[in-house]
Amino acid sequence: MVVVKTTVCVVGGGPAGVVLGLLLARQGVEVVVLEKHADFLRDFRGDTVHPSTLNLLDEIGLGAALARRPGRPVDDLRVTFDDGTVRVADFSRLPGRHRHVLFLPQWDFLDLLADAAAAFPSFTLLRSAEVVDVLRAGERVVGVRTADGREVRARLTVACDGRTSTVRERLGLRPQEFGAPMDVLWFRLSRRADEPAGLDMRVGAGGLMLCIDRGDYFQCAYVIAKGGYDQVRADGLDAFRARIAARAPHLADRVGEVASWDDVRLLTVRLNRLRRWSVPGALLIGDAAHAMSPIGGVGINLAVQDAVATARILGPALAAGTLRDADLAAVERRRHFPTVVTQAAQRLAQRRVVDPLLHTTGAVQVPAPMRVLDRTAWLQRLAARAVGLGVRPEHLV
Structure with missing residues (x-):
């Protein structure tokens, strides 16, 4: 020892x-x-x-x-x-x-x-x-x-x-x-030079999404209801990609970069x-x-x-x-x-x-x-x- x-x-x-x-x-x-x-x-x-x-x-x-x-x-x-x-x-x-x-x-x-x-x-x-x-x-x-x-x-x-x-x-x-009403799904999407720098925070029906500028990609946080991850997965990857595109339309052309659930990390808040x-x-x-x-x-x-x-x-x-x-x-x-x-x-x-x-x-x-x-x-x-x-x-x- x-x-x-x-x-x-x-x-x-x-x-x-x-x-x-x-x-x-x-x-x-x-x-x-x-x-x-x-x-x-x-x-x-x-x-x-x-x-x-x-x-x-x-x-x-x-x-x-x-x-x-x-x-x-x-x-x-x-x-x-x-x-x-x-x-x-x-x-x-x-x-x-x-x-x-x-x-x-x-x-x-x-x-x-x-x-x-x-x-x-x-x-x-x-x-x-x-x-x-x-x-x-x-x-x-x-x-x-x-x-x-x-x-x-x-x-x-x-x-x-x-x-x-x-x-x-x-x-x-x-x-x-004290409890929390949400969990967070983390993933990354590519970023172009002319897109928002720093932090892009978007709110819409069903929650909010944050995109952190890391130069050539965004680190993205998609907020979901507490305990909702199993339902998100059950709805399927295409449905999740559609939710991303609805929240941040300028990223709609690259949501396919989330190729599998292995590309998504769950943070239990x-x-x-x-x-x-x-x-x-x-x-x-x-x-x-x-x-x-x-x-x-x-x-x-x-x-x-x-x-x-x-x-x-x-x-x-x-x-x-x-x-x-x-x-x-x-x-x-x-x-x-x-x-x-x-x-x-x-x-x-x-x-x-x-x-x-x-x-x-x-x-x-x-x-x-x-x-x-x-x-x-x-x-x-x-x-x-x-x-x-x-x-x-x-x-x-």
């Missing part, structure tokens, strides 16, 4: 896990990040890098390196209904240097962070390291076990392993579920949060602590902010070897409020906007509140601040 000993074991190589590993390594804390896959190349993941995260990368000196990656900056968000298009957020009016959301393939973002972290001798990234259980000494978590039999023993284990967290399940922690984020020896952050709805695309933002707060609050004690189990609760106290507020806004949007749309059969016109939003600059700035910066943006110090 191979045993690895470290100060901090981070489970999950997503945005929260890699950011946390980098920030702890910068403080001289010995940290091992476990990523269950061999690389970061998963196509159907969130792509948004928010202004708060862009500001963070500037703070740690990675802004210039990020600018060399193939990102697509978007300075506003618009939604197209059957009777017109409205602007709902204007990032160009945000304070600071980054007045846009950056759409960047998540593997580019994670590769950038992992490469930067690898420059620190206290950082280790172990790939193909799927965690299957936690290790305990009495009531205390002392590390994890991987599928290939390795043990990683640590003073602190941080679960960043997403909405289906293995660490959370092995600890017996059950999040409070969950909205939940833990009542407590820590136990002796272990802390949960990001989706492992609070799964977010895709509304607003803020899940990555919340996860990164959790990681920044964790590194800032716990890093000094970890570096000095003085961390106490009682210190872990400080992270939850810091991040509980923005989580609750953001989820409350998402629950309201699900109930008042998304659920009715998913059950509408006729033409969908721009709702009156969105017409007001489209005509009111300060409301667009407020929406941009909520999405781009969040309720409580975090900094290194």
Whole structure:
């Protein structure tokens, strides 16, 4: 049996896990990040890098390196209904240097962070390291076990392993579920140079569809009613292609690129949060602590902010070897409020906007509140601040 000993074991190589590993390594804390896959190349993941995260990368000196990656900056968000298009957020009016959301393939973002972290001798990234259980000494978590039999023993284990967290399940922690009226089908279609750049969001009878510009193709998200995937498949691939074409007519000539159901990935949407984020020896952050709805695309933002707060609050004690189990609760106290507020806004949007749309059969016109939003600059700035910066943006110090 191979045993690895470290100060901090981070489970999950997503945005929260890699950011946390980098920030702890910068403080001289010995940290091992476990990523269950061999690389970061998963196509159907969130792509948004928010202004708060862009500001963070500037703070740690990675802004210039990020600018060399193939990102697509978007300075506003618009939604197209059957009777017109409205602007709902204007990032160009945000304070600071980054007045846009950056759409960047998540593997580019994670590769950038992992490469930067690898420059620190206290950082280790172990790939193909799927965690299957936690290790305990009495009531205390002392590390994890991987599928290939390795043990990683640590003073602190941080679960960043997403909405289906293995660490959370092995600890017996059950999040409070708030429900979601939708699931999401991800697929890709080719993009021509003269087609909409950035984000194209279209709403019509039965739901909505988002197309994220990735240069030579769109990563598309088609929102369906919760639990409706089996019926979509039963209706057949031709019917699904027709639904895509109806929602985005300019893509009708290439829906055949969805050649089989293997080209479609199902994201089961969950909205939940833990009542407590820590136990002796272990802390949960990001989706492992609070799964977010895709509304607003803020899940990555919340996860990164959790990681920044964790590194800032716990890093000094970890570096000095003085961390106490009682210190872990400080992270939850810091991040509980923005989580609750953001989820409350998402629950309201699900109930008042998304659920009715998913059950509408006729033409969908721009709702009156969105017409007001489209005509009111300060409301667009407020929406941009909520999405781009969040309720409580975090900094290194």
